[in-house]
Amino acid sequence: MNKGIHTVLLSSLLLLSGCGEDNVIQDSPGPKGLDFNLVLIDNVSEPEAGGLRMIDLTFSDKNGNSMKMRAGSGYRHLEAGWYTVTADADDRLEAEIRLSLGDESVEVSGGSVFVRKNNYEYTISLELETAEGKINAMADRKRLYFESEVY
Numbered sequence: 001m002n003k004g005i006h007t008v009l010l011s012s013l014l015l016l017s018g019c020g021e022d023n024v025i026q027d028s029p030g031p032k033g034l035d036f037n038l039v040l041i042d043n044v045s046e047p048e049a050g051g052l053r054m055i056d057l058t059f060s061d062k063n064g065n066s067m068k069m070r071a072g073s074g075y076r077h078l079e080a081g082w083y084t085v086t087a088d089a090d091d092r093l094e095a096e097i098r099l100s101l102g103d104e105s106v107e108v109s110g111g112s113v114f115v116r117k118n119n120y121e122y123t124i125s126l127e128l129e130t131a132e133g134k135i136n137a138m139a140d141r142k143r144l145y146f147e148s149e150v151y
Contacts, residue, residue: 032133032134032135032136033135033136033137033138034061034065034067034135034136034137034138035061035137035138035140036059036060036061036067036124036137036138036139036142037060037061037062037139038059038060038061038142039057039058039059039060039122039124039139039142039144040057040058040060041055041056041057041144041145041146042056042057042058042068043055043056044056044076044077044146051074052072052073052074052090052091052092053072053073053074053075053076054070054071054072054073054089055070055071055072055073055077055078055146056068056069056070057069057070057071057078057144059124059137059139063102064102064103065099065100065101065102066099066100067097067098067099067100067126067137068097068098069095069096069097069113070089070095070096071083071089071093071094071095071096071113072089072090072091072092072093072094072095073092073093074092076146076147077117077144077146077147078115078117078122078124078144078146079092079093079115080115080116080117081093081114081115082112082113082114082115083095083112083113083114083115084112085097085108085110085111085112085113085126085128085129086110095113097111097113097126097128099128099130099135106130106132106135107130107131108128108129108130109129109130109131110128110129111126111127111128111129111134112126112127113125113126113127114126120143120144120145121141121142121143122139122141122142122143122144123138123139123140123141123142124138124139124142125137125138126138
């Protein structure tokens with residue numbers, strides 16, 4: 001291509017990228033993503049009458065951020081699939097989340113949790129809705145032993 005065509009194309013792209021308010025990115029305080037390097041099982045309850053168990057996990061990262069997750073499952077382990085974030089998890093594939101960024105508590109109003117399981121390795125991906133915006137969190141290929149005994 002010749003130099004004139006490159007100039008016209010670049011000018012058109014610059015003009016298009018500057019149009020409209022949809023392209024404006026709002027900058028909000030706090031992290032947009034968390035990478036949890038440690039996941040601990042706090043408790044796996046005995047099944048209720050309908051077979052529902054509640055599983056309590058604590059997620060932590062190297063920056064002092066932590067998250068507590070309480071999730072409903074029909075098994076002694078997290079089920080693979082999508083969990084809905086609710087204020088009070090009381091059914092299968094529902095999770096309640098308490099998030100702390102450093103020493104500050106952040107209210108989570110909704111979102112979803114995706115769980116993928118391969119043997120004892122879990123990948124847990126979270127999209128959390130807060131008053132400050134969405135926060136994505138990940139615990140990638142963490143070994144969790146729900147039913148193992150320690151010898």
